Amino acid sequence: MTATTWTVAVAVAIFAVGAIGVLTRRNPLIMFMAAEMMWNAAALAFVAFARQHHALSGQVMAFLIIATAAAEVGIGLALIVSVYHRRHRLNIDEISRLKG
Amino acid sequence: MWGVYLVGIIAVLAAVGVVAARQPVHSAISLILNILALALLYLMLSAEFLAAAQVIVYAGAIMVLFLFVVTLLTAGKEEQEAPEILSGQRWWAGGLSVAIGLVLVLILAQTPSSGLGPAGPVGTLNALGAALWGRGFPYLLAVAMMLLTAALGVLVLNRPERPSRSSEPGSER
Numbered sequence: 659m660t661a662t663t664w665t666v667a668v669a670v671a672i673f674a675v676g677a678i679g680v681l682t683r684r685n686p687l688i689m690f691m692a693a694e695m696m697w698n699a700a701a702l703a704f705v706a707f708a709r710q711h712h713a714l715s716g717q718v719m720a721f722l723i724i725a726t727a728a729a730e731v732g733i734g735l736a737l738i739v740s741v742y743h744r745r746h747r748l749n750i751d752e753i754s755r756l757k758g
Numbered sequence: 759m760w761g762v763y764l765v766g767i768i769a770v771l772a773a774v775g776v777v778a779a780r781q782p783v784h785s786a787i788s789l790i791l792n793i794l795a796l797a798l799l800y801l802m803l804s805a806e807f808l809a810a811a812q813v814i815v816y817a818g819a820i821m822v823l824f825l826f827v828v829t830l831l832t833a834g835k836e837e838q839e840a841p842e843i844l845s846g847q848r849w850w851a852g853g854l855s856v857a858i859g860l861v862l863v864l865i866l867a868q869t870p871s872s873g874l875g876p877a878g879p880v881g882t883l884n885a886l887g888a889a890l891w892g893r894g895f896p897y898l899l900a901v902a903m904m905l906l907t908a909a910l911g912v913l914v915l916n917r918p919e920r921p922s923r924s925s926e927p928g929s930e931r
Contacts, residue, residue: 668766674859679777681851687782709803729908736915
């Protein structure tokens with residue numbers, strides 16, 4: 659097994675575990691962290707393929723993923739905090755009815 | 759080569775820790791371990807600048823923000839998961855996620871992969887900057903606009919509800 663295959667396999671495993679976390683946990687903070695892990699897994703796959711194909715564009719994509727994740731964390735944490743201020747419970751089902 | 763195996767196993771174990779932890783704080787700490795392991799993997803894949811950016815942006819800024827919000831929202835509380843509204847949702851979701859993983863593994867098994875070969879372009883700051891300001895310039899502009907929009911969005915989300923209420927943090931309690 660080459661290093662590329664192993665690294666992409668690690669990325670696949672992290673992505674699947676993150677998907678399990680997003681779909682089965684109820685705490686919005688933990689769901690959000692699992693989603694962050696899925697972003698990271700995609701970036702890792704990009705870097706691995708950039709190394710294999712000797713192309714720098716994969717690393718550029720990984721850099722853009724890091725920047726996008728930073729923006730996403732700002733918005734997502736602001737949403738979680740504002741929902742918590744209204745409902746005072748950390749449960750994702752509270753957000754299923756998005757009304758005041 | 760053994761380093762790649764070892765760091766990959768650490769990254770996957772930390773990922774399982776993020777999902778399996780009961781308290782969000784433990785999740786956050788596992789996520790930090792996962793991010794640091796990924797930064798090491800980036801170093802081994804000759805992406806030096808990305809490894810540094812991963813440590814600074816993720817393990818530094820983003821995780822500090824996460825820990826701040828976790829301590830703000832869950833301090834001194836015993837967190838218990840609420841009963842499910844949709845019955846069996848967990849099992850369906852878990853099965854679907856495992857199916858996603860299996861499909862990805864199948865795709866991976868069919869992808870031809872040559873060995874690493876000679877060392878490719880090293881992702882130093884110079885090389886990555888040249889790529890970003892060259893062919894990747896539209897992406898750079900898009901990311902700049904997106905970050906600006908995100909900052910504006912956070913301001914809009916956290917604006918005071920009524921004009922009479924003061925916008926000072928902590929004054930609502």
